[in-house]
Amino acid sequence: MDLSTADPDSVLDALDRRLVCALQVDGRAETGRIAEVLGVSARTVTRRLARLQQTGLLRVVRMPDVEDAAVGALLLRVRVLRGKADTIAQALADRPDVPFVDVMLGGQEIGAVMQGDAGGRDQLLYGRLPATAAVTETTAHAVLHAFSDAGQWRAGYLDEAEVAALTPPPVATAPEKPPLDALDHALLARLGVDARQSHAALAAAVGAPESTVRRRLHRLAGAGLLRTHATVDPRLLGMAVDANLWLDVPPGRLAEVGTALARHPQVHGVFATSGPANLVATLFCADHGGLYRFLTGTLGPLGVDRAETAIVARAVKRAGVPVWRPRPRT
Template identity: 40%
Template sequence: MLDEIDKGLIHALHLDGRAQFSRIASVLGVSTQTVARRYRRLRAEAGLRVVGLPDADRAGQARWLARLTASPHTAQDLAQALARRPDTSWVKLASGGTEIVAIVHAPDSAGHSLLLHDIPRTASITSVSAHYLLHTYLGGPSAWHGHVAALSEEQQRELTPSHTARPQPITEDDRALLSALGRDGRASHAELAGATGWSQSTVARRLAALRAARAIFFDVEISAGLLGASTAALLWMSITPSRLDAVASTLAQHEELAFVAATTGPTNLVAHALCRDPAALHHYLTRRLGSLDGIQTLETAPVLRTLKAASPITPPAGIPPARARLKPSS
């Protein structure tokens, strides 16, 4: 489990993923060396990662939530293959290990090759459904409440960076910068200059412009289990259309949820629940969720394993890039 300094550091990084350790230390009331040491320990022992991600709308990306079912002996291999692809995020094994859920990213003008070609040609997949993500109420720039419950309002004000309302579109020239930030959101200006071929001053100016316009945001990845949430589930809901916005906005305030989004399909709202244990999940479903008007149906799919969060992953040593492709049917 994490102590108060660890939780404060995670909360601070959600507010400003590139905040200097000295600034975080001042807000937390500890030394800079303590913050740096805690950050290194959390990276090494808890899988902490800070990643820079584009706002999907500014980047011209369409996002689909794909649900696949496969035979038990192939589902994990398929999920790992999906996780290694650069056009996926949030890859999870659910429902007894036979269901795979993944977010698929594609430019609005693309042909969606993963959905239209690669997945249908994979023999071991027994069913596929794809749900277009219409609107995200919780997730992306807005963090799970379990990650952001450590700092006071005054501390949060000290760490929250200022933004402007001036639009700042993401262009093709930003691809290398975004790729580097997706691997490490705290990469130095020198490291980002090496990845982009730009000068450090150009990197600093472009990064500042994108951040000020909220064209990019910084996410913090760490196991929810370390914050006391050992039970996870995906909730697929059918909401009365006239109540969809009200219900989704209410759910976005629930501390048990880390993701809430409106989708297309037979269910029009999906959420990701993180609870202390199965009893806490049952209490949430029957008391808090069950008391809301407008929820017509609810399907609960337990999450057994998360193979990929928002950021890219590095294929294990010895596995060539070609293994990242799904295996077609013969």
Template identity: 40%
Template sequence: MATYLDTPGRVCRSLSEEDMELVHALQINGRASFREIADVLGISDQTAARRWARLRSAGKLRVLGLTDPIRLGNSVWLVRVRCTPDAASSLGKAMARRPDTTWVNLDSGGTEISCSVRTRSPGPEESPLLQKLPRTPQVVDLSAHCSLHVFFGHDLGPINKRGPLTAAQVAALTPPDTPDRATDATPPVPLDDSDRQLLDLLARDGRAATGDLAAATGLSPSTVRRRITELRSAGALYFDVEYHPDILQQSFRAALWLEIDPSRLAEAGSALAAHPEVAYATATTGTANLYASIDVATAQLFYRYLTESVATLPGLRHTATAPIQRTLKGPGPYLPTTA
């Protein structure tokens, strides 16, 4: 589950049960028609459309069409930047404006920035950001860890674990062209210029009308529909729901870095992915070879999670945590905060 740009001091407000059903449906199938959603939820399509319009216009959520880096032959690097306290906010905002970054967070009391950086090659040498940061005077220390295997994330979020829809409703909404997860043997999906333009538009509005996408790309509506289906079937394109932080119902977020015995890494990663507190989990390079983003309501519950759930993970050798103070950018294109 994604989060909108954070603003300090916001009060958490929960969505209604009816809104949560709609959100859960959109997380499963971001481009499902209101008729398809309405049939599953047992409401009218006008009601589904009205609820969506209200939430979207209020800035509560948006649907994003995002790409799986593995299916495009890209690499993802989890980057930790420790900098001088006076520079963290400005440097983090500059990193958030870059198109090659996602999930830019201020951590550890505002002295550390963490983010995800995508590169077109297996190594970091083609990333201008990773080449520039070590030479930045305000940067005290930098480490980059390649994401090796995502255990939980992309089109899956906490609402997939805790959402109100039944298994039958989830099955009815799941697209028939949902692909298997990418593996090392999966060849990259080739893209042409029209594909890239289409994907850029979907990254800003995953539910953009086919006619609008056709007009913007110069493709026919039938070609747009066909190409979205093909890219989705190939696993290159998936849809996610991005939320404003005041509806998350969680006020304590933390980055969790774990050192796991390599022989138990797959087992530990799968177990971690099943935890309801985990919003994202991936195996990484480095001594800390398993990373997770954690969402809980309080620091006390985070302590309980560490001592009761994390402590029992197979092969656990070491644990490190960093509270997430503020999110400057989520998984979609950068949108400056107006609040």
């Protein structure tokens, strides 16, 4: 199914949306626990989640620790010739060090997040992009601090009691993250593709006893390394408008404004950055009127000096998961 042409209301009903929200709270929540909290049968949960995953409407993947993944990452704004956005966006999405790619409204700008080492960064920024005739301009903004990211966003179809019931119990954590060996890395890699895999499936995939896998996952969770992201088209959750806000905030109020925005239920990412805009916020709104109300009612009172609003026309890749590909020409 091509979500760019699907009618969102015909794809996910109220229970489907609540199931997605349950996985936003805990991507590895067991079927029985979800069923108990939502007040439906385990068979219904199993059947619904299987349909969502098999049709590609939902993917649950592991996300790295927010500070490890975000701080030092680059937020790219790539200007391209008209008609070339899809090609350049797909080339960026094919890179493993680029987990997020969007085509902005108007079709002449691509937004992307790039992680990875300096070598890959330099090769892209100083080699591949400038050498591409379709690219007219590239700006890169380094993330200095992450107030929140996509793995922390909740769509709001669960009440506080349901969220609390699904939230994993706190795990005693070590003062520092433990060293990771080959088995740890293998498990994390598998969860980066599908975080819903059972202990038995993971054990078979990595060639280790299931009891060992359970212990390792418990230790990794305690180290904060098992954050998950339920990747779904936001339109399927009633959010028709996806926007990036590039904000100019007085430095003395940067932390205050960033923290306030990170708490807002429509915001799915807030980052302090280098460059002329020192704060970037990403948010979902039900419609353009909702975006206007956010700008005037939420952003206005925070005392932001300047705000540039860029609306996403099409998400291409989210949390490392491809969500759109151009159709081949016939």
